[in-house]
Amino acid sequence: MANATKKSGDPTACSPGDLSKTKVRETTFENTKLNTVPLNWKEVYYTNCPLVSASNVDQELGWTREEFKKIGVAYAFLRSRRENDWYPHYIHNLDNLFRFGGLFPPVHVHADIRRTRLLGVTHAPHEGGCMIVRSRDDIYLVKDLKGKKIGLSKSLNKIKNDWWRIQEHQGIGLMLRMNGMTMDDVQIVEFPYPDDWYNDPKMLDPMENPSELWLKRDHKRDLAFRPLETALEKGIVDAIYTQSKPFQHLQEATGKFKAIEDLSRYPDWTLQVANIPAAITCTDVMAEKHPELVVTFMKGMIKVGRWANEHKHAAAAILDKQTFYLDVEDTYEGIRHIDMVPNLSPQNLVSVEIGKDFMLSHGYIKNDFDVHEWAAPEFLEKAAKDLIEERWKKVTSAKLPKTTELQTTSRRIG
Structure with missing residues (x-):
């Protein structure tokens, strides 16, 4: 396995790693x-x-x-x-x-x-995103984040799309808006990271199917897949975006974090992208x-x-x-x-x-x-x-003595 010796928080496939300890390098074509x-x-x-x-x-x-x-x-x-x-x-x-x-x-x-x-x-359709904070902080509403720091990741790989950041950016903006706020009401703290592992020889051991990547790594509890969580835990930021249900339940299960807003609870389906x-x-x-x-x-x-x-x-x-x-x-x-x-x-x-x-x-x-x-x-x-048509042929061939006109024609019925 390519990542068998990786430590929790190191980058891996589909994840940037712990962004509180990242050295910055730009990747281009x-x-x-x-x-x-x-x-x-x-x-x-x-x-x-x-x-x-x-x-x-x-x-x-x-x-x-x-x-x-x-x-x-x-x-x-x-x-x-x-x-x-x-x-x-x-x-x-x-x-x-x-x-x-x-x-x-x-x-x-x-x-x-x-x-x-x-x-x-x-x-x-019900996983639009959550705003999570430290569980013991005196923060219970999104409006309590006024003037506080919210983390936002930033890939320095110019080849590919920065989908982590887009998801965070969109979700944070929507949750603020649903509570009568904008980005101007909070401090956005960016966490640049290299995002450069995609052609790293250590990551290129062949795999027969996608889940083999996790055979020797506990992806459910690996901080590489929750890249801003360490920054939140350390107090570098006061809140971060996470996805509703996936990630959210894993983070809450640690006892360290809680959700104070959840887009999935709203009836508006356009909030769930x-x-x-x-x-x-x-x-x-x-x-x-x-x-x-x-x-x-x-x-x-x-x-x-x-x-x-x-x-x-x-x-x-x-x-x-x-x-x-x-x-x-x-x-x-x-x-x-x-x-x-x-x-x-x-x-x-x-x-x-x-x-x-x-x-x-x-x-x-x-x-x-x-x-x-x-x-x-x-x-x-x-x-x-x-x-x-394949199902029809299979079923009828077992029930009829010979091929009928319906089986030999490709004309649409109805």
């Missing part, structure tokens, strides 16, 4: 070598964020791999090959890659780096040259999503291996009302638009785009149709 395998359309790769998604459930089921095997294509985790560094997860510089993860990086990619397609999303909905994206090159690969991936996601919807406790046990809920039962409580089948519903596309607009208005992306033009529902629709 000019001083960084990016590495990927040569393009081969007989193989595709996937990459996931450690959040709620059908792809993270599928790492144990393997159903998407089976779908690709049917068409003679190899399907593997991005980091199963040493030649692939971690950057494709953030900048999609691998044409034959599917990404299922947090919203802000793919928005940045489509706006400023390269054209992609939005294939589907999965939303956790905390680097979510989780988005599935692929490159426009794949979508145009090999649409069959995109349809195959979406078939896998639909099948796994349906299974997860019907077996929420089992899905929770799988997701607990890499997500940041407190434990399996907390994971179940977090996902039991989540539709695990990816979709492109009007409401979820508005959520994507909210995230994109915040990034644009605050300088996190340079270029605007139309979310509805980014969305490519034809692949989801074709995948769903193929699954229905």
Whole structure:
């Protein structure tokens, strides 16, 4: 394992580390070598964020791999090959890659780096974020933070999107606004960090699936995944943003911290865009040259999503291996009302638009785009149709003496 000797608080995949003890270094395209395998359309790769998604459930089921095997294509985790560094997860510089993860990086990619397609999303509609403080401080309301210090992380990696900061920035601003305050009423303390581990040889040991990263590291209690927590505990700041439920419950369980505001308790669903909905994206090159690969991936996601919807406790046990809920039962409580089948519903596309607009208005992306033009529902629709037809053929062939006209025609019924 790449991180077996790492100490708690050191940076690792998807986490900047303890920002109270970080030396600052800037990473740019000019001083960084990016590495990927040569393009081969007989193989595709996937990459996931450690959040709620059908792809993270599928790492144990393997159903998407089976779908690709049917068409003679190899399907593997991005980091199963040493030649692939971690950057494709953030900048999609691998044409034959599917990404299922947090919203802000793919928005940045489509706006400023390269054209992609939005294939589907999965939303956790009640995880907008919390404001947490030290549990023994005489602070009970957001208005008690007037004039006090709130932490905000700042990546010095100019190659990728600073999604940690965007999520914190957006959540802090919303919580202040819901309490009649603005950023001008508090002191924002920035914590710059190098964020430069993505092509570090020590981080590039091959892994067969995403959760292998945590086999020798307790990600639930590793401060690398709660980067401003040490600064809060030490009194360097008085409050920090954290995500509702994931992270929040882990931090409260220490007895050191408490939430004084929680966006998830409000009825306004537009407050819940905390680097979510989780988005599935692929490159426009794949979508145009090999649409069959995109349809195959979406078939896998639909099948796994349906299974997860019907077996929420089992899905929770799988997701607990890499997500940041407190434990399996907390994971179940977090996902039991989540539709695990990816979709492109009007409401979820508005959520994507909210995230994109915040990034644009605050300088996190340079270029605007139309979310509805980014969305490519034809692949989801074709995948769903193929699954229905496959099921129909399987069921009817066992019940009928010979093939009927309905089985041999592709005409739409109804």
